[in-house]
Amino acid sequence: MASxxxxxNRHGGxxxxxxxxxxxxxxxxxxxxxxxxxxxxxxxxxxxxxxxxYVDDTEAESFYRLLARDxxxxxxxxxxxxxxxxxxxxxxxxxxxLTFLSALNDLRLVLGTRLGVSxxxxxxxxxxxxxxxxxxxxxxxxxxxxxxxxxALR
Amino acid sequence: xxxxxxxxxxEEPGIDEALAPDTPWVVLVxxxxxxxMNYVAFIFQKLFGYSKEKANRLMLDVHHKGRAVVANGxxxxxxxxxxxxxEHGLWATMQHDx
Numbered sequence: 001m002a003s004x005x006x007x008x009n010r011h012g013g014x015x016x017x018x019x020x021x022x023x024x025x026x027x028x029x030x031x032x033x034x035x036x037x038x039x040x041x042x043x044x045x046x047x048x049x050x051x052x053x054y055v056d057d058t059e060a061e062s063f064y065r066l067l068a069r070d071x072x073x074x075x076x077x078x079x080x081x082x083x084x085x086x087x088x089x090x091x092x093x094x095x096x097x098l099t100f101l102s103a104l105n106d107l108r109l110v111l112g113t114r115l116g117v118s119x120x121x122x123x124x125x126x127x128x129x130x131x132x133x134x135x136x137x138x139x140x141x142x143x144x145x146x147x148x149x150x151x152a153l154r
Numbered sequence: 155x156x157x158x159x160x161x162x163x164x165e166e167p168g169i170d171e172a173l174a175p176d177t178p179w180v181v182l183v184x185x186x187x188x189x190x191m192n193y194v195a196f197i198f199q200k201l202f203g204y205s206k207e208k209a210n211r212l213m214l215d216v217h218h219k220g221r222a223v224v225a226n227g228x229x230x231x232x233x234x235x236x237x238x239x240x241e242h243g244l245w246a247t248m249q250h251d252x
Contacts, residue, residue, distance in 0.1 A: 048186075048188065048243065048245070049243070050240070051240055051245050051246065051247075052247065053233065053236045053237075053240070053246070053247055053248055054247065054248065054249070055247050055249070056249070064233065064236075068237050068240065071237075072237075072240060072241060075241050101193075102241075102242060102243070105189070105193060105242070105243045106243060108188055108189075109188055109189075109243050112187065112188035113188070117187055117188060118187050119187040121187070143190060146190065146193060147190065147192060150192050150193060150196055153196070154196070
C-alpha cells in the first residue's frame with residue numbers, strides 16, 4: 001500500500017515523503033531551470049513564465065514588461081529556492097508548500113512548452129520509442145506531484 | 155464550443171455589485187493545455203478570495219469557452235490582478251471593456 005507522499009499533518013504543516021530518486025530529480029530540474037532563467041531568460045521555452053498583459057496595445061505591453069519582468073523573474077527564482085528546500089525536507093509549512101506548488105507549476109509550464117503538449121496529452125499514450133518519452137514522463141510526474149500538493153493545501 | 159469568438163460575458167463571474175462606471179477594465183484568463191483544472195480553480199480562490207463554487211465555475215468557463223472574465227476594475231487594479239495571475243503561471247490579459 002502506498003500512502004500519499006504529500007499530505008497535511010495534524011499540526012497544520014505538510015508532510016512530504018519523497019523517495020531519494022524523486023528528491024534527486026527535483027534537485028536536477030530546479031537548478032536546470034535556474035540556469036536557463038539566469039543565462040538565457042529570452043529562451044522561447046520560458047515564454048509561459050512571462051505572458052503578455054496587453055494583447056492589442058504594444059505600448060502598454062512594453063511598459064508592463066518593464067515593470068513586471070524583473071519581479072516575475074525574481075519570484076520564479078525564489079520559487080526554485082523553495083523547491084530545492086522542499087526536495088531536502090520532510091515537512092513544509094503552508095507558505096513553503098505554496099511556493100513549492102508554484103515551482104512545480106513553473107517547471108510544468110516550461111516542460112510543457114518545450115514538449116508542445118496538448119490538452120489530451122495522456123500518460124497512457126506514451127510511446128516509449130519517442131526520444132522525448134522520458135521528458136513526457138517527468139512532465140506527468142510533476143503534474144501528479146502538483147495535484148498531491150494542491151490536495152494537501154486545500 | 156472553443157474557437158468561436160464569444161462575447162465577454164459581463165453578467166457572468168467576477169463582476170460584482172461594486173461595479174462602478176469608472177471601472178471599465180476586465181481581466182481575462184485564457185485556456186491553456188498545461189495548467190491543471192484544479193490548479194486554476196485553486197489560484198482563483200487564493201488570489202480573489204472566491205468561494206470554491208465560484209472559482210470552479212470560472213475555471214470551467216475558461217476550460218470550455220476558452221476564456222473567462224475573472225475580475226474587473228480600474229486599469230491599475232486590473233494590472234495588479236494580471237501580474238499576480240502571471241506570478242502563478244496563469245495566462246491572463248486585460249483589456250478595456252467595450
